[in-house]
Amino acid sequence: MSEIPKAYDPTQHEDSVYARWEESGMFIPENLPDFQNREPYTIIVPPPNATATLHIGHSVMLAIEDALIRYKRMNGKRALWIPGTDHAAIATTNVVEKMILKEEGKTRHDLGRAELVRRIEDFVESKRDRIKLQFRKMGASLDWSREAFTLDAPRSLAVRVMFKKMFDDRVIYRGDRVINWCPRCASTLSDDELETKARVAKLYYFKYSHDFPITIATTQPETKFGDTAVAVHPSDERYAALVGKTFQVSFGGEGGVVLNIRVIADHTVEKDFGTGALGVTPAHSMIDYMMALQNNVPLVQVIGEDTHMLAAAGTAYVGLSYLKAREKVVAWLRAEGLIEKEEDTEQNAPVCSRCGTEIIPLPKLQWFVDVNKKFSFKHSPRRPVVGIAAGSAVSLKEVMRYVVETEQIKMIPERFEKTYMHWVDNLLDWCISRHIWYGHRIPVWYCVDKKMTECAAPICSVDDVEFCPHCSGAVEQDPDVLDTWFSSGTWTFSTLGWPYTRVIFVRHGEASSNVTGMMETKNIDAKNSLTDVGKIQAEKCASLLAAEDAAIIIASPVERAKETAEILAKKLGIDVRFDDRIREVGAGTLEGKSITKFIAARGDLSNWFNTTTDGIEPYMSIKERSNEFMADILKEYQGRTVIVVTHGGVMGIAHKYGTDQPDGEDDYPGNCGTMVREFDASGSQSGDLNVYHPMDVLETGYDILPNWVSRMILLTTYTLGEIPFKTVYLHGLVRDEQGRKMSKSLGNGIDPLDVIPKYGTDAVRLALLLGQAPGNDLKMSEEKIGGFRNFTNKLWNISRFILSQEDAGTESKYVAHESIDEQPLTVLDKWILSRFATIAEEFSTALEAFEFSRAGELLRDFTWNDLADWYLECAKVEGGKHVVLNYLLQNLLKLWHPYMPFVTETIWQSAYAKDTTDFLMIAPWPEYGTMARYPEAEMHIARMQRVVTAIRALRADFKIEPKEIVAVTIVSKFVEVLAIEQPIIEKLARCTILFANSAPDGQLATVIEEGTITIPKPEARADSMDDRGKLEGEREQIGIYIEALRAKLSNEEFLGRAPAAVVEKEQDKLREAEEKLTAIELRLK
């Protein structure tokens, strides 16, 4: 096909191919052919910051995940890959605040909370689409219809519902914690917002007072007003006798304070530093704080947010800046003669990364997830965690450990399980509040006036709270927002429709009409109130529902339902309201007549569906009003539990909302019976969570294993009672040629957006997938990408050659699997088909095992060596191979598709697509299991290859002109096999062959496994040509080899202990080597 260009130009095809895929809808699993019968396979993208630009780290993640998803999709899976972005609260806030400061010179305090949040949201909105476009550039086959954002409405609801659940379970608590405080920014800083500055500080050695037995050392004497303990190492004999004692000491002179100092033993204290004793200031030091927690020592704050001393520091010091206070304390210590020594010491002081101000550790009220608190484990109704009984008391830490220990979650590579366990074992309570404005605001309110004692408790609520439920006074929402990981930790289930809304349908209790069997559908008829039995039924029902944390009761206004609902409401202590849309079925003129008569008049569905006799309400009318009702309450009470009290007939229709169950009145329970149904955010009862959770693979970089992966395991097992995913695959980080991290400041980064237009997305993907072991870092260079661009082009040209083969009378180039069997196959054909079947299997197996690099190398070697270098060249000799060639190509394209989707789809479209809906993307995977294998043909062709290579080497060694056809003599015991391939050997090695019983003297020889091959010496240079040197060298080498083999085979212990198969193999090797040696010696005689 001369119209196909010689070189593949990716820019010509990639965007349009992606657009066609997306238009086809096949990224959405429900559009795949026969999707109901496909087994689900789910991956979710680790959400990049919404304001990010595509970088090489995203590329490697997308390349791996897309390869998996495409492979599984072609293998008949219901492949779902969900995209999304992260609001990255702190990082985004920093970017925008910096921008505003630079452009307008304003701080966040100048703007105020509402304005700053609005500005950040605008900024995020303006950047959010960019990363998505760039994901498309990578060829990622993502289901864009399910796109999510960690701060959008569904995720906000999920976060609030989850927070409330944890709050109610007391897994979340509020407590003091020492945080990094920047006095200039008036803000807390997370650990990654800190930088360290080296400085020299004065280290003072002193005692608190003359009657205190231990000397301590510090660089910050002013904090000592907050000391509540002195810590020493447990094995330190100097202080052993004092451990456990408490001393009262007055400190700071007149206007100072009295300290209560307990001596505690802690392993973190170093015996050899300073005096080996450490004054513990829990309020103003992180490690002191940890020590205080473990030793149960109180915390006293002495420095305020404004860097001035607080009242707890004593009347003489309060109000002084901490530096002034330091001077004053030191002066007092000196005057008292308490100082033993002063020396200079080097320190790394933490400073604010934004303004360089030294941070002050301060205690602040924060929200925590208690990882050790036992809670009652809830089971998933779907695929619960195995081995933890529902209702058993467990802690988050225990569950996190358990699911990985029991391999319910597997990590690849396995060694990261160790990292994970180590992390879990050292896990402290997770501080989830952040003192910034952008993010999920903590769903907790506080009563402002606190008029009643109950008002003191924080109010946690899914819905916004407007006034105090106790005193009806004003409330204020907690000012802080949640840690980003708290929302991204819900990623696997909040993106699949969680929280589910639970609707409990309750049929009214027994009424007098139930006893008489009369139709009573209107309402308020005192004659038709609940019977005594009905009232007892309602009471019983209420106690059954007590465990359900229902938000509201909604009831039909018809008397018997109304009455039932009111009994429930009273007992459960929740509100009730009435909705006419779930009233009883209209009886028309049969009102007050018997039910039997009513049913007879109504008839079956065909009669009742749209129009009816006697004014009876048609089925569709009931369905319409109940559907409308369901849609409304599901929206209003999303994620909550709602009790709906109505009538049997309405219940029978309404409970089918959100399913595809056929129309018709279903059975409904007896009086006060219940039906429980769960609905996802879209109002479906068969939603995504049922189908796609747990996810199959969580693929991400190993650097966020603790931050994110662990948090997802924590939150998912707690919230759902399910694991979030079955396998965690961790890839390495991409580095530059010198192994450095890629960064903007170093300018050493490879920007995918630069190299994609240059080399094509397929080449970039190959460069990221090959040469990378799981969990190992990957060194990347533009040369490497260039190399894979060459391979892309090679595949293009292989296709070009195959598609140019004359196709005698066949209309389509497509070759069905079966039609290969009808082909007359030569040994050569059998060889390549057999090789292909083997490679297809090995490639698939390697992919299943996440061995992306090995898989790719296998396939590349097959494509380049076996197919291009050998089979194509041989096919030119044998001719007439268009069927086998096209068969190979179309299957090869399938194998390559997960790695290089664009070039393979482009070729498929131009050669094999049957119509415009035929995409390689959804083509079935090659059926390697049913492909014939020909081991004998593989052996024969291997012999042929060795002979060709030997002749070529002989020519090259003795500088035979490339154009010259040489007369080759072959002495071999495999003549029969080689003779079949004679034309191929002659063409490929540019020679004529004579098979003989002995090699002619005076010729140049080479000896291989297949025998002795000779060529005549070129006449002009006959004298200078000598093969003796080469042959002697080989004789020596093989001699050594034979020696080693003989030694091994005469070793009794080897013979005795090695498996028979190994011994046999060694014997074969020896025999072969000896034969070769004999042949060489024959030539050297």
Next chain:
RNA sequence: GGACGCUUAGCUCAGUUGGUUAGAGCACCUCGUUUACACCGAGGGGGUCGUGGGUUCGAAUCCCCCAGCGUCUACCA
């Protein structure tokens, strides 16, 4: 300081449960316009598998020591 890794050809890396004369790509050298491809083809050179010890009939592979490098995590009162 703690945890986890890595060290195989000039460079980047494979080497599955110990049984090859240790492989690939790139780079290098020689040759080459043969019905796809110079983003190519043919041939070739190059490694005592970081050091030392041990287990074993047999170690790049398992164990220990040491050295160098890397990542994460604590950090010094």
